[in-house]
Amino acid sequence: MATKTDPKPAGVAAEKIRSEGKTYEGLSREQLIEAYRIMYTSRRVDDREILLKRQQKIFFQISGAGHEAVGVAAGFALKPGYDWFYPYYRDRALCLTLGATQHEMLLMAVGAAADRQSGGRQMPSHWSFPKFNVVTQSSPTGSQILQAVGCAEGGRYLAAHPQAAKKSEGDYRQFKEVKFQRDEVTYVSLGDGATSEGEFWEAMNTASNRKLPVLFVIEDNGYAISVPVEVQTAGGNISRLVAGFPNFHFEEIDGTDPVACYAAFVRTAAHCRAGEGPGFIHAHVIRPYSHSLSDDERLYRPDAERNRDAARDPITRMQMFLIRESILDENGINKLEKQVEDDLQVAVDQALDAPPPTPDTIALYVYSPNLDPTDSALQREPASPVPAADGKKLAPKTMADLINATLRDEMRRDERIVIFGEDVADCSRQQYLQEKLIKGKGGVFKLTYGLQNDFGCDRVFNSPLAEANIVGRAVGMATRGMKPVVEIQFFDYIWPAMMQLRDELPLIRWRSNNGFSSPCVIRVAIGGYLTGGAIYHSQCGESIFTHTPGIRVVFPSNALDAAGLLRTAIRCDDPVLFLEHKRLYRETFGRAAYPGPDYMIPFGKAKVVQAGTDLSVITYGAVVPRALQAAQKLEREQGVKVELIDLRCLNPFDWETIAASVSKTNRAIVAYEDTLSWGYGAEIAARIADQLFDHLDAPVRRVAAKDTFVAYQPILEDAILPQAEDLLRAMKELVEY
Ligand SMILES: Cc1ncc(C[n+]2csc(CCOP(=O)(O)OP(=O)(O)O)c2C)c(N)n1
Ligand SMILES: [Mg+2]
Numbered sequence: 001m002a003t004k005t006d007p008k009p010a011g012v013a014a015e016k017i018r019s020e021g022k023t024y025e026g027l028s029r030e031q032l033i034e035a036y037r038i039m040y041t042s043r044r045v046d047d048r049e050i051l052l053k054r055q056q057k058i059f060f061q062i063s064g065a066g067h068e069a070v071g072v073a074a075g076f077a078l079k080p081g082y083d084w085f086y087p088y089y090r091d092r093a094l095c096l097t098l099g100a101t102q103h104e105m106l107l108m109a110v111g112a113a114a115d116r117q118s119g120g121r122q123m124p125s126h127w128s129f130p131k132f133n134v135v136t137q138s139s140p141t142g143s144q145i146l147q148a149v150g151c152a153e154g155g156r157y158l159a160a161h162p163q164a165a166k167k168s169e170g171d172y173r174q175f176k177e178v179k180f181q182r183d184e185v186t187y188v189s190l191g192d193g194a195t196s197e198g199e200f201w202e203a204m205n206t207a208s209n210r211k212l213p214v215l216f217v218i219e220d221n222g223y224a225i226s227v228p229v230e231v232q233t234a235g236g237n238i239s240r241l242v243a244g245f246p247n248f249h250f251e252e253i254d255g256t257d258p259v260a261c262y263a264a265f266v267r268t269a270a271h272c273r274a275g276e277g278p279g280f281i282h283a284h285v286i287r288p289y290s291h292s293l294s295d296d297e298r299l300y301r302p303d304a305e306r307n308r309d310a311a312r313d314p315i316t317r318m319q320m321f322l323i324r325e326s327i328l329d330e331n332g333i334n335k336l337e338k339q340v341e342d343d344l345q346v347a348v349d350q351a352l353d354a355p356p357p358t359p360d361t362i363a364l365y366v367y368s369p370n371l372d373p374t375d376s377a378l379q380r381e382p383a384s385p386v387p388a389a390d391g392k393k394l395a396p397k398t399m400a401d402l403i404n405a406t407l408r409d410e411m412r413r414d415e416r417i418v419i420f421g422e423d424v425a426d427c428s429r430q431q432y433l434q435e436k437l438i439k440g441k442g443g444v445f446k447l448t449y450g451l452q453n454d455f456g457c458d459r460v461f462n463s464p465l466a467e468a469n470i471v472g473r474a475v476g477m478a479t480r481g482m483k484p485v486v487e488i489q490f491f492d493y494i495w496p497a498m499m500q501l502r503d504e505l506p507l508i509r510w511r512s513n514n515g516f517s518s519p520c521v522i523r524v525a526i527g528g529y530l531t532g533g534a535i536y537h538s539q540c541g542e543s544i545f546t547h548t549p550g551i552r553v554v555f556p557s558n559a560l561d562a563a564g565l566l567r568t569a570i571r572c573d574d575p576v577l578f579l580e581h582k583r584l585y586r587e588t589f590g591r592a593a594y595p596g597p598d599y600m601i602p603f604g605k606a607k608v609v610q611a612g613t614d615l616s617v618i619t620y621g622a623v624v625p626r627a628l629q630a631a632q633k634l635e636r637e638q639g640v641k642v643e644l645i646d647l648r649c650l651n652p653f654d655w656e657t658i659a660a661s662v663s664k665t666n667r668a669i670v671a672y673e674d675t676l677s678w679g680y681g682a683e684i685a686a687r688i689a690d691q692l693f694d695h696l697d698a699p700v701r702r703v704a705a706k707d708t709f710v711a712y713q714p715i716l717e718d719a720i721l722p723q724a725e726d727l728l729r730a731m732k733e734l735v736e737y
Pocket of ligand 1 (some may be wrong): 090139141191193195224225287
């Protein structure tokens with residue numbers, strides 16, 4: 001093991017005196033004993049969990065065996081509750097060093113009600129300790145890395161805008177304690193296998209480019225389940241591949257040697273804290289216990305290879321080191337281990353006695369328990385339009401104008417808001433703006449135009465062309481209490497962010513038992529009817545997101561609703577997917593004067609666009625004006641009165657308004673722009689059939705797109721998407737049924 005000492009003085013007595021004060025890369029003898037105690041505890045918790053799993057007293061086990069030394073070293077070099085941590089599942093020793101207890105770990109393993117990390121929702125070793133800034137972890141390999149980047153950016157932003165951290169009444173800020181340190185570091189660790197995930201490279205790119213204080217730790221045990229590192233990583237060594245990223249401090253170390261690891265962490269953390277950029281520690285470790293209890297590595301690793309690993313076991317190496325350095329003798333080691341065993345037994349007994357959660361807790365924390373965005377009290381009337389200088393009323397504005405105005409007013413009101421995405425800035429090369437050489441862009445649809453100019457480039461900036469990067473960073477920032485309002489340029493390109501949108505963003509609160517939350521806003525340009533938008537600029541697909549618990553989904557059809565709902569989205573304590581129909585951005589339909597900086601519409605409240613008695617049409621988005629056109633024609637031609645309902649918000653949706661309407665008209669059409677089968681309307685139709693069956697005089701009909709993608713040629717596009725004529729035909733059929 002690496003030690004840094006003065007040359008040995010002559011004579012035993014002299015050596016004894018010297019060795020009392022001797023340190024090992026700055027670690028005292030007491031710290032080394034403590035390191036061993038934690039490493040040994042970590043290993044023994046794994047051993048006990050394995051036993052408990054075999055006895056079917058717990059339901060899953062994954063160990064940190066072989067990774068203890070690097071974890072303890074990181075925990076010694078960094079500061080719990082000051083720095084931030086995104087540890088992966090093998091970081092048991094790190095968490096113990098930061099202050100977590102074996103008791104808390106075992107409560108998670110049995111899935112106890114008292115498991116504060118997740119309330120019995122997550123597998124063991126999915127760490128979450130708010131008091132130490134250990135942020136809730138999930139199972140997808142690599143999804144934590146971009147969040148760590150966002151977390152580091154959040155810290156840096158807050159250091160530059162300290163007043164933004166202040167609590168404020170009346171919106172999400174009331175419920176979030178925001179803390180930051182000027183020289184904080186964000187630790188994120190992952191395995192050699194996880195470095196193959198695209199999100200790893202996206203995170204490295206942004207951390208490097210923005211010189212962020214992120215400390216990447218690769219715990220390289222040579223395998224990802226059964227796949228060896230040379231298959232995973234070109235050339236077999238990740239350090240060689242990443243060496244070209246600027247601004248990094250790199251270390252490649254023996255991760256089974258806590259002293260060498262500690263020294264590397266101290267050097268790397270100093271680089272990060274000084275604002276020089278990110279750090280990268282590549283630690284070679286071992287994996288003595290197979291991947292998990294579901295894996296038997298003897299199927300793909302011969303004994304000789306496994307024995308070579310065993311010879312580097314950090315627990316035995318550390319034991320031998322302590323004895324060799326006369327820090328502990330055999331007796332001392334035995335005493336320490338006995339104490340660990342005794343403490344562990346108490347923790348195991350307590351965990352086995354701990355009652356499980358009751359099933360009535362399952363819906364807790366899917367959404368914020370503090371702020372209900374459906375509360376009718378949020379509703380505000382539009383401010384009366386300010387008369388223009390010439391006394392005339394202000395000209396009605398488009399949906400695009402009002403979204404832009406709402407963003408501007410909210411940014412003025414709440415300094416925690418940052419906006420980023422592809423092309424959203426006015427101009428990344430600031431000096432062009434300052435010298436007034438250019439006008440600025442502000443988004444491909446110009447929705448964010450002028451915001452960088454008004455609020456500066458640390459609040460409005462371009463991201464790389466990488467959607468997971470946008471959402472993952474937003475999740476990390478929002479976890480810190482920031483309010484990122486990010487943009488996905490086209491719904492058709494939301495899919496690279498799907499891991500973040502499905503497995504991370506909506507789950508942060510529920511899986512951490514309300515320990516963390518991530519209420520950001522994802523604005524997305526969506527939809528077709530563009531004449532030439534074709535397959536990749538016309539998609540809908542909202543039902544994929546309404547199918548995901550934990551994320552609110554909003555889809556306005558007009559300018560006023562867009563303004564009111566966007567404001568609610570921004571002030572909300574839940575994550576929101578805000579879908580903006582491209583065709584409606586500048587449509588004449590639904591223009592309005594700006595309703596002022598307080599205008600809000602609660603979520604889950606539909607709007608009755610026109611009242612009627614003969615048939616209910618339930619729809620949203622760009623189908624609203626088409627349905628209105630059809631309904632007006634039907635009334636002119638046949639005197640049929642259609643009740644047209646614009647849902648406005650898809651999750652939650654306004655079942656009460658639907659039920660009241662269908663109970664009155666006894667006939668229902670659900671119309672939507674997405675493909676017919678498995679679309680959003682299928683759920684509404686099923687609920688009507690299920691709960692309003694006795695009121696129905698006709699089958700529930702759906703009008704939607706054909707089950708294809710949207711084609712380029714306008715004749716095909718028209719045939720694929722639902723048109724006013726399709727709606728009219730269905731309305732006629734249903735009233736005549
Ligand atoms: C996105 C994703 N794909 C697959 C898995 C299944 N899986 C869990 S761990 C693992 C291997 C991880 O290997 P590595 O990153 O080297 O970490 P190690 O387990 O070796 O410490 C795989 C494939 C997963 N959890 N997430
Ligand atoms: Mg591995």
